[in-house]
Amino acid sequence: MTLGHTRLLAISLLAGAAHFAVPVARAAQAIPPAGGPITVPAPPPGANLPVAEPIVPDAEFEKAIPAISPADDPELSRPLESIDEFERRLAAQQPGETNPAPTTIAVPAAEAATTAPAPIGSAPVRDAELVAPLAPLESFKVEPTTFAEPEKDTRDVEVAYLVQVNGLGDAAVADGLEGRFNGASALKGGKGKAANAAQVSSRAGEDIVLLKKLLAAEGWMDSRVTSRIEQPQAEAGKPLTVVFDVVPAKRFAFTSVEIDAAPTIPATLIRDNLALQVGEPVIAERVLGAEAKVALALPENGYPFATVGQRDVLLDQDTGGADYTLPVAVGARGSFGAIVSSGKEAFGASHVEVLARFKPGELYDSRKVDDLRQAMIATGLFRSIGVEPKGTGKPGSDGTEVVDLAVQQEAGPPRVIAASAGYNTGEGFRIEGSWTHRNLFPPEGALIVSGVAGTQEQGAGVTFRRSNAGQRDRSFELGLDLNHSSYDAFSAYTGRLAARVSYDSTPLWQKRLTFAYGAQIIGTNESVYDFTLGARERRTYAIAGLTGQIGLDTTDSLLDPKEGFRVTALVEPEGSLQRGFSPYARVQLDGSAYYPVGKNLVVAGRVRVASIQGVDLDDLAPSRRLFAGGGGSVRGFAYQQLGPLDPAGDPTGGRSLNEAAFEVRYRFGDYGVVAFADVGQSYATSLPDFSNLRAGVGLGARLYTNFGPMRVDLAMPLARRPGEGWLNVYVSIGQAF
Incomplete structure (x- = not known):
């Protein structure tokens, strides 16, 4: 075979090795130890091996390769020299070098089967250091490297920068692109400062992607956005300027809006809710919103199993048109x-x-x-x-x-423990707690055990409550309470048995119209000032009565309203058995309104008018009389301190009252401040005469939580009289009204 044939065959084998790497590797494992016979693994029984065919026939191969004879190249007729001769000739061609005796490596016969074949011939040792013994480790010394120039400081240096966007034009104003870019920009988020120039460049890259996404979402699908960083021309220390050049592409608009769906009732149900029109730009937010509206409208109109498919939008790059098709699987009505x-x-x-x-x-x-x-x-x-x-x-x-x-x-734990606390000047501290089993008497039959521990009031009670009693949102309650109270106006030991049916608001279900009605029996032993005797004495009262209440609420929140109004009327016809049967009626009207002034400012006001008709003040139990003053009444005064007084200066309560309050509430984040003014008075007569009004002013702080605001109010009375405190404090949950 000629040399040319050999080279081509080698190329063919190398090419073939790339396709048969695994068989070649397996064959290599079958090579026997040196000196042994070469064996080829037998194919497995039944193997159907392909017959090897030449890629190029020999005749064609010989014809394509030109003949080379010794006459053409005398070197071809000479025998190949040995490796030893080649090494000696190579050394002789390099002056100053010697050719030492060849080094041979002998391999014991016992190891011949497991070691690689020994090198053929000998290898000259060209560097004496390679065969010299190693120096001891302790004698090795490391010399520090010195540099011609001092090392540069590689610490990060803060870089200031400005951001400029060119090319948005009127589109930025019309579609709000500039505002959305500023809100999501990495550069804007850095507030004009970066650790180094590399960070500025990285943020600029993120903002290029952001700008392209914003433009595409508004219909400019293939817009071009580039950025550059301009160095300040003046002295060092001035900020860099990151400039974005925007070249909006052609804006795509709908040329057709098609719906692929089965007929519906009414026939235009889907089209009426798909708010996309021919000619309007292809805006991603509008498309998603329109499809979501369809997905909501179908189940709301009798199609519970309807599904909106994947839209198909065909864009025409030449005209900027977009053909939109929405597939909808309507399902059964x-x-x-x-x-x-x-x-x-x-x-x-x-x-x-x-x-x-x-x-x-x-x-x-x-x-x-x-x-x-x-x-x-x-x-x-x-x-x-x-x-x-x-x-x-x-x-x-x-x-x-x-x-x-x-x-x-999946029923949850039915037991609940709750507690609340507050403080009012004149009333002192008050802590309320309760334990509730919400479903002790299914369905929704709750048992509530409650208690009150306060500076001037202590008590306990047990209540059975049936929620959604035979009707949605209707509750029935039956409760027994025992309380002791000790105020300047009176001290009392009271027992109360009451039943009530109500339709009330809750934090989750605020209702526009509420009502309640019920009955109660009260037995109480109280201290009362007898003007005839000129001293206090204890009397026992037995009271039976009915109660009815109706309310209208248009506010936007139960605990923290910002707009709307509330009106509530309460009527309680009662009969007292003290000194015979004395029927009378308690009537109270409350109203409040809320008006937002700007985003964080609310103006609020309330009024209250109450009257007790049909009974003399002396025949009325002190705990059933009307009092003014305190955190839920007129701030700036202690609890129950406004109204008629006995000779000792203690309040006796009255048969009528009037109150009003005005607040300006400002909120910032989870905090708020309130400025307020309250005014009111109670009277011994059955109708208020609006005379001798007392006023208090103050400031309050609010901490807004997920269950409502917590409030602290500080108030002082105007035209303070002897014995009245100059500052009163009120702490509670929820707004004052």
Whole structure:
């Protein structure tokens, strides 16, 4: 074979090795030890091995390679020299070098089978240091490296910078791009300072991506954004300027808006809710919003299983047009069927039906399903709750399919411990606590044990409460209370048995219209000042009465309102058995209003008017009289200190009162400040005459929490009289009104 053939064959083998790496590796493992025979592993039985065919026939190969003879190159006829001869000839061609005797490596016969073959021939030792013995480690010395110039300080140096965006033009104003860029920009977030120039460059790269995304989201799909950093021309220390050059591309607009869906009832249900029009720009936020509205509208109008598919938008780069198609799987039109409950239940399906605001056979509406889910959460009895529609395949009214609701319950811990505390000048400290089992008498039958420990009041009570009693949001309460109170106006030992049916607001369910009615029996032994005797004496009163209340609430929050108004009327016809039967009626009217002035400022005001008709003051138990003064009345004065006084200067209470309050509330973050002025008075007559009004002014602080504001108010009376404190403190939860 000629040399040319050999080179081509080597190239062919190298090329083939890339495709047969695994077989070649396996063959290498089969090579026997040196001196042994070469064996080839036998193929497995039954193996069907391919027959090797030449890639290029020999005749074609020989024809393509030109012939080379010794006559053409005399070197081809000479025999190859040995490696020893080659080494000696190479050494002779380099003056000053000697060719030492070749070094041979002998391998014992016993190791021949496990060691690699010995080197062929000999290798000259060219450097005497390679064969010299190593110096001891302790004699090795390390010399420090010295530099011609001092080492530079590599610490980070703070860099100041400015940001400039060119090219947004009127689009930035129309679409708010500049504002959104400023809100999300990495450079803007750094507030004009960076650790070094590299950090400035990195932030600029992030902002290029941000600008492109913002432009694409507004319809400019292929906009070009570049940045550069301009160095200040004047003295050092001036900030860099990061400049963004924006070249908006052609803005895409809708040329068609198509809906791929089965017919609905009404026929335009999907189109009426898909707020995309031909000719308007392709704005991502509007597209997502329109599709979300469709996804909400279908289940709200009888299609519980409707799904919105993946939109198809075909863009025309030449015209800037966009053909939009939205596929929608409408599903069956449904009507409400049965409620099926499962899981760790707090109550059964029959009570779930009490909470539902729909009846079987009504057209399916997902808003009513969400309302049911929230009503179950409001009971406070569940760790988790799920309400999902389930198709039945049964025909319903108006061509609908009956859809059952599967309620999956996971009841939570039913026991709750709660506590609250407060302080008012004149009333002292007051701590209230309660233990509640919210579902001791299912469904929603709670047992509440409560207690009061205060400077001037102590007591305990037990209450049974049935929530959602036969009707959604209606509660029934039966309670027994025992209390002792000791105030300047009176001291009393009181027992009370009361029953009440109410429709009240809660922090989760604030209602526009509320009402309550009930009955109560009160037995009390109290100290009272007898003007005939000129001294205090204790009397026992037995009181039976009814109570009725109605309220209208248009405010935006139960504990921290910012707008709207509230009006509440209370009527309590009662009869006292002291010195015979003495019927009378307690009437009270409360109103408050709230008006926002700007984002963080609220102006609030309230009024109260009350009267007791049909009984003389001396026949009325002191605890049932009307008093003014204190944190929930007229701040700046101690609790119950306003109104008629006995000769000792202690309040006796009255049969009428009037109060008013005005507040300016300013909030910043989780904190707030309040300036307020209160005015009021109570009177011995049955109707208030609005004379001798007393006023107090003050400042308050608010800490806003997730359950409402905590307040501290400091108030002082105007035209302070002898015996009145110059500063009064009130601490409580919630706004004053």
